[in-house]
Amino acid sequence: MLVSKGMVLHMKKRGKIIFMLGVNDDTTLALSKWTGCQAVLTDRVEWLSNAMKEGKEMENKEKMK
DSSP states (O other): OOOOHHHHHHHHHTTOOOEEEOOOSHHHHHHHHHHTOSEEEOSOHHHHHHHHHTTOSOOOHHHHO
16 A cells, blocks of 8 residues: 555644545545545546445545544
């Protein structure tokens, strides 16, 4: 794993917005949620849209702060 929850938290405390690149499956989407990333980039826009509709989306911004 190239990203850790601690690293994301550290960068967020420094005022950085954290994006995760290559979120193209349920596993990496779950990882982005677990680490606290604020945005994701994907090649599979339709899949991500459907995943969000199914409730797999990233947490609400208020919960991420």
